[in-house]
Amino acid sequence: MIQTNKLTKVFRTDEVETTALNEVSFGVDEGEFVAVMGPSGCGKSTLLNLLGLLDNPTTGEYYFMEEKVSNLREKQRAKKRKSNIGFVFQNFNLIDELTVFENVELPLIYLGIKGSERKKRVDDVLEQMGMLHRRKHYPLQLSGGQQQRTAVARAIVARPKLILADEPTGNLDSAHGEEVMNLLDQLNQNGTTIVMVTHSPSDAEYARRTINLFDGQIVTENIKQAL
Amino acid sequence: MKTKTRLKKCLRVINEAMVEYMGWPDNQSAIGKKFHSLRGQERVVGVFKNFNVKSLHSQRKPFVLNMKENDWEIRYFAAWVAVKYLPGSEKEILAFLEEKWKAFAPSRPFDYTFLDQEIDKLYSNEEKVSTLSGILTFLTILIAVLGLFGLVSFMADQRTREIGIRRTLGATLSNIIRIITGEFMWLVLIANFIAWPAAYLVLSNWLKNFAYHTSMNFWVYLLSGSIAAVLTLIITSVKAYNVSRLNPGSVLKYE
Ligand SMILES: Nc1ncnc2c1ncn2[C@@H]1O[C@H](COP(=O)(O)OP(=O)(O)OP(=O)(O)O)[C@@H](O)[C@H]1O
């Protein structure tokens, strides 16, 4: 599903040049659950943004679903993104002015799905996340765990093949964190590919494979032995 | 013009407004009627159509023309002579007129003006108002555009995160432009609904200065509203485009 070849990202700001990713080559098969770990600033989020087509690499190639996407224009990236990739962020990234329902509805609006169909699918996924009773609430009226469940609902409502999660439990206490991890695990069981950045070794336990990044490069890869 | 050829003393030609003012039923019946003035008995020998004696600021009023028949009267009262000439022949005409004037009225200085220039002078105020309001309009629009650009920039910056989220979820550039623009179009609409009655009041008050004036056309309001809308559209689109060009990844990163 994912294949990168010497993926490199260099940020230039005011004469400072940061090589956030340095020739990263790796692959993710369909149905996998991969964790990305490493110290702060090693390039984990940068990698996830490139995989999620939120940004283009400086050099190197990226193949997504057997198609070269490393040099697509933003418009084409947006098209690929909205129908194939769901995002979950550490800070939830819900829109505060919209209700839970409206937040979850957004990806479907941008996919051009009709109102009645949207309502059905949003309600379904809110039910699945145990958030249906909060559909009229605004994000700031919710606990962190509820906000993240809303964000997960939004990430999966368009039924993406790939979910990219950047420290999804980073802002949650352990109970809520475990809840979200169980949700992701369930999605993976049902065939969704997941790439997740995390600092927590216990979260990484859910993944079948862990990639360790250091200074923009992959240093080790651990594959969990089948039980 | 209807006149009787037989002249008598104190003969007068009056306009239709005067006929009405005296309460005579029609022009025909006015002829031969007498009325009193400071000079004594006057007799109407003709009626002419109304014309604007003064500038368009004032209404057409009752008007009486004095007919002079004796030489001494003409010498005594006549100060101005109106001459109609073919355009382009000013020089020869003036020379000719001066010669004649000096022959007939040697004791009076020869002076002249052109009627079209005199009439222009009647409206020089309006000319000035027109240029001035043109300049002021331009300045007002400039200030409004600058203000609008500031406001749009401010709002777009405040919503950078929201825009980043929406783009992550697949919103295209045109989706974003529509969101930002839509909000400001509402403001433009509301502003127009406030501005139209105000402009109407001011304008109709100003037009009251003229006894004869054009009517206000509704399309003037539509036009100015449309110009405001188009300017807003351009400004918001430029700003929305700038914000949208940032990669959503880098937008969401820093908060
Ligand atoms: N938009 C940007 N402009 C300039 N530099 C950037 C940008 N994004 C990331 N960087 C730099 O690239 C490097 C990698 O950043 P990245 O966010 O990928 O790290 P990370 O592994 O996700 O860290 P953390 O665990 O703290 O989230 C850092 O040195 C960071 O300062």
Ligand SMILES: [Mg+2]
């Ligand atoms: Mg990060």
